[in-house]
Structures are given as C-alpha cells and as structure tokens.
Amino acid sequence: MTQPKTAPNALRPSRWLTPLLVHVILGSYTLLAIAPVILVVMNSFKGSQAIFQKPYLPPIGELFDPVGYATVFKQTAILHYLGNSLLVTLGSIGLILLLGAMTAFGLTEYRFRGRGFLSLYALIGLMIPIRLATVSILKLMVALNLQDTIWSLILVYSAQGLPMAIFVLSQYMRQVPSDLKDAARLDGASEYQVFWLVVPLMRPALATLAIFVMLPIWNDLWFPLVLAPGEASRTLTLGAQQFLGQFQTDWSALLAMLTLAIAPVLVLYLIFSRQLIRGLTAGTVKG
Amino acid sequence: MKELPMLRPNKSRPRWHIAVFLAPALLLYSIVMVFPLLDTLRLSLFSSDGANFVGVSNYQRLFTDSQWWPYFWRALKNTVLFFLLHMLLQNPLGLLLAALLDSKNLRGRSIYRTLLFSPTMLSFVIVGFIWQLILSPTWGIAPAISDFLGIRYRPWLGLESTSLPTVALISIWQFVGIPMLFFMTALLAVPQDILEAARVDGASAWQLFWRVKFPLILPTVGIVSILTFIGNFNAFDLVYTAKGALAGPNFSTDLLGTFFYRTFYGFQLQLGDYAMGTTVAMVIFLIILFGSLLYLLVWQRKVVSYEL
Numbered sequence: 001m002t003q004p005k006t007a008p009n010a011l012r013p014s015r016w017l018t019p020l021l022v023h024v025i026l027g028s029y030t031l032l033a034i035a036p037v038i039l040v041v042m043n044s045f046k047g048s049q050a051i052f053q054k055p056y057l058p059p060i061g062e063l064f065d066p067v068g069y070a071t072v073f074k075q076t077a078i079l080h081y082l083g084n085s086l087l088v089t090l091g092s093i094g095l096i097l098l099l100g101a102m103t104a105f106g107l108t109e110y111r112f113r114g115r116g117f118l119s120l121y122a123l124i125g126l127m128i129p130i131r132l133a134t135v136s137i138l139k140l141m142v143a144l145n146l147q148d149t150i151w152s153l154i155l156v157y158s159a160q161g162l163p164m165a166i167f168v169l170s171q172y173m174r175q176v177p178s179d180l181k182d183a184a185r186l187d188g189a190s191e192y193q194v195f196w197l198v199v200p201l202m203r204p205a206l207a208t209l210a211i212f213v214m215l216p217i218w219n220d221l222w223f224p225l226v227l228a229p230g231e232a233s234r235t236l237t238l239g240a241q242q243f244l245g246q247f248q249t250d251w252s253a254l255l256a257m258l259t260l261a262i263a264p265v266l267v268l269y270l271i272f273s274r275q276l277i278r279g280l281t282a283g284t285v286k287g
Numbered sequence: 288m289k290e291l292p293m294l295r296p297n298k299s300r301p302r303w304h305i306a307v308f309l310a311p312a313l314l315l316y317s318i319v320m321v322f323p324l325l326d327t328l329r330l331s332l333f334s335s336d337g338a339n340f341v342g343v344s345n346y347q348r349l350f351t352d353s354q355w356w357p358y359f360w361r362a363l364k365n366t367v368l369f370f371l372l373h374m375l376l377q378n379p380l381g382l383l384l385a386a387l388l389d390s391k392n393l394r395g396r397s398i399y400r401t402l403l404f405s406p407t408m409l410s411f412v413i414v415g416f417i418w419q420l421i422l423s424p425t426w427g428i429a430p431a432i433s434d435f436l437g438i439r440y441r442p443w444l445g446l447e448s449t450s451l452p453t454v455a456l457i458s459i460w461q462f463v464g465i466p467m468l469f470f471m472t473a474l475l476a477v478p479q480d481i482l483e484a485a486r487v488d489g490a491s492a493w494q495l496f497w498r499v500k501f502p503l504i505l506p507t508v509g510i511v512s513i514l515t516f517i518g519n520f521n522a523f524d525l526v527y528t529a530k531g532a533l534a535g536p537n538f539s540t541d542l543l544g545t546f547f548y549r550t551f552y553g554f555q556l557q558l559g560d561y562a563m564g565t566t567v568a569m570v571i572f573l574i575i576l577f578g579s580l581l582y583l584l585v586w587q588r589k590v591v592s593y594e595l
Contacts (some may be wrong), residue, residue, distance in 0.1 A: 008574050023394075034405060066501070100310070103309055103312040129517065130320055131571050132547075133320070133326070133327045133566040134570070136327050140322070156319055159315050185475070219408075222523060254416070255420075265409060266408070269408045
C-alpha cells in the first residue's frame, strides 16, 4: 500500500533500520528462550568429559556418546513413569471432555428449575486455585483408599478441568441449530441419541480444549508429589524430579533424563502449537 | 429462543435424562473440588488433631506466635517481591515482544511466536534443573558467558542475597510467553482503519503505539496483571525444583506456596500440621480473593473498554 502523504518517510533510514532492529531484538530474545534447551539436549548425547570440555559443540563423531541414556534406562523405570503419565493425562482428558460435554449439553439444551444456579455453581471453580484445598483432597483420597494410585490424580485433574470445559463447550453447544436436534427427535431419537448427534459437531472445540488442558496435567508436580508419590503410580514429571535430585554428579545421566522429559512435551507442542495458541487466546480478544 | 412445545418432552413427566447428563460431572466436581474447599475452611477452625473446635485461634497463632509469624511474614514478603519482579519485568517484556511481533510485514512471525512461547510448555522440573545446571559453577556455561559480557560471575542461585531474584528471573524466562500471547491477541484486534488514520495524520510508530494501541489494549493489561498475581501467589514448583522444599539458602526463596507445603507436609523432623496447613491455605485464598476483588471493583470500573 502506498500512501502519498507518507511518501517522505521512504527516504528516512527508519524505513529499513526499524525492521532490522525488530529482527535483532526478537532474534536475540528467541535465542535466549531456546538456547538453554538446545544446550541441554545437545550435551545429553555426550560423555561427562565432553560435556565439560566442549559444551558448545554438537554431539557428532567421537563426541557422540549415549552413555547417559543407558544409565537412565538402567536406573529408573522411566517407561513405566511414561506409561503412568500417559494414562493420567489421557484418562483426565477423556473424563473432562465426556463429562464436560454432557453437562454443557444438559445445561444449554433443557430448561429446568435451578439451571441458572447450577451453571453458576460449575463456573465458580474457574476462579479458585484447587491447590489450596490440597490437605482436604489428601484426606479424601486416603479415606477413599485411592492414595498412591493414578486414579487419585485422574479424579483431581478432571474435577479441576471441568469448569473450564463446561464454560467453553456451553458456548459452542448454543450454536448448534435446534432444527437438527428437533428433526432427530421427530424421527424418534432419544435424548441420549440427540447428544451423540451433537458431539461430533463439537470436534474442533473438543480438540482445542484437549490441547489446552493437556500440558498442565502432564507437567504437574504438586499433586503427584502429594497424592501419588509411590513408585507404582509415579508420573514422568515426578520421576524426573526425583532422579534429578539424586544423580547430582552424573551429568550425562542428568542431561539425558532432562531430554527424555522434554521430548514428549516438545513433540506435542510442535504438532499442536497453532491450535494451542489459538485456544489460549480465544475469548480474550474482546477483553 | 423459540420452542416447539410438541417436541419438548412433557413437563409433568420426570425428565431423568437431564439428571443423567448433569449428575456425573457435578458429583465429581462437588466431591473432589467444592467439598475439599469447604472442608479446608472447616479444618482451619479445628485443633491439629481435628477433635476440637477452636475458632480463629489457628489464625491468631499464625499472626502472633513467634513460631509462625516471622516465617509466614518472610514468605509473604518474598512472594510480594516475586510478584513485583514479574510485574516490572515479565509483563513489560511480554508487551515489548508482542508489539514487535505486531509490526507490519514482519517476516517469520509465526516462527518467532512458536519459539518464544516454547519455554512456557516445559514443566517446572525441567526449567528448574536446566537453569540449575547452566548457572552452576561446575559446568562453566554461566562463568564463560559472564566473562564474555564483562560481568563478575557469582553462583547467583546459591547466594542468600541473589537467589530470590534469580528464581524470579527464571520464572520470567519461562512464562513471558503468556503475557506476550495475550498482548498479541489484543493488538491484533485493534482495527486497521484507526491505525491507518493515525498514520495519515503523521503519527510515528512510537506515538502510534502509546497514543492509539496502548489505550485500546489497557483491559488486557488488567487481565495479565491479575493472572500474574494469582499465579505468583500460588507459585511452588519452581522453588521446590530449583531449591528444594526448604527454599534455601536459609529460606531466602521461601514463597507462600513452599511455606504452605512445608506446613501441612512437614519437613526434616517437623511433622506436618493439617490445621495450620489449612489455615495458611485460607489466608492465601483470602489474599487472592482480595486482589481479585480489587481488580474487579477498582480496575475494571476505572478502565474504559472500547468496543472494537
């Protein structure tokens, strides 16, 4: 676009200097953001000596030495931790999406006494940090005999994620045309069948929601530490924390464990970053 | 909403399906979230063994007993400092990055955005240890870089005088992506015709930002501030990972979150105390509630939201 009135600007050095400056600042900060991670990943494929003597060289040729990974796999049940993390994360997301969709459907589809109160009741949870209730949750899990099981984590994360899911999905549920649902009812569909007719239409919202709740669950340290610290139910985040705390001197193993803990998150992030960033900022546009 | 009465199930018949849709989520939410929150309040009013109702004496103990108050006060002061550092550094930095990412015809915008946001995705455990290793005198990365920049290297994370600001800087490094994203979204919503009009009137990029864009995104400044406040007053993980539950050296990095954890979980020879733990939790809750109300009642009323 050319604006005749701003034409004199073209002669000013700011025309090319400003973009250059913008790239220099953004580039330097980007380097600061990713260099520490690259440094750790790169050095995880080296032996102890190379880590200290040549930390800035890539692990190619004789520098390459996966000894740290051998130690991690020998010393910890890392695949078991990984499995626990997957079960906890997928189980929680599954419950959040299913129960959240059911509740959002119930609250938006029907009119009944107490609907306004129940909607408000479900939303209160958005504002309260559940961590502060940890003592009571711990007592509850002990009473239910669920301490040190991955179920304790799945239940807490699901309860924590439900208000957000109900809030988001209700917005989308309202947009589904009622003609569609009424047509199904005329054909004799039960209310449950109508629900399952609506769910596939929610796919984009469900996907965004899943990505949005996934990483905080995967990364959480607090509840695994308090509710399920035992070996059998240990998640990858907690397992990494404990391994890293114990192996302070074996740097190859430390860096290998860090890299193994980073990898799943980074892969998920790079696949879903677009949806995730969209989901994080949805609804804030209008402030 | 128009309704076709014929198609709606008869009012007089019990509509069990509504209960089926609502009950599972509401039960789970009530049992695992709402009940523990109320129970937290109840426990804070009982004695440590849970047998006797003691009123507010746990709170009295927290605020007056020399066994509790100095430590709580220290954690509170540290948390306030931690929060102020985030407000002074993280949020302006996020705004700067967002403003730069918003510049016209920027190449590689989405690559920058993805990479700048990536530390936010990592768990505290990873971030805490990465920086512990990089700043450690053993590896030599931080000493080498300090040499290069002409700064005298100190083990910043390990010194009582610098450990808290260092942990705050690490946390800022990790989370700057969140204000950045919020500000970016807000800047995207500023209509092009307003900007074009200002440009035609001869506004420089600097004027354009401070006179036109910034007033329009002021509501987002409020949202980012309150999110920072809630996040910081809950912070625990990074200190626990980088410095342990004792928030060393000599409790210099102790935040309300780590203080709460030690109170109910116990540490070293000290046994965990549920009554005092829930009392601390309730006080943190009240602080967060007070801050949120301040935001809702003062900031949101004063700040003009423009319909864009």
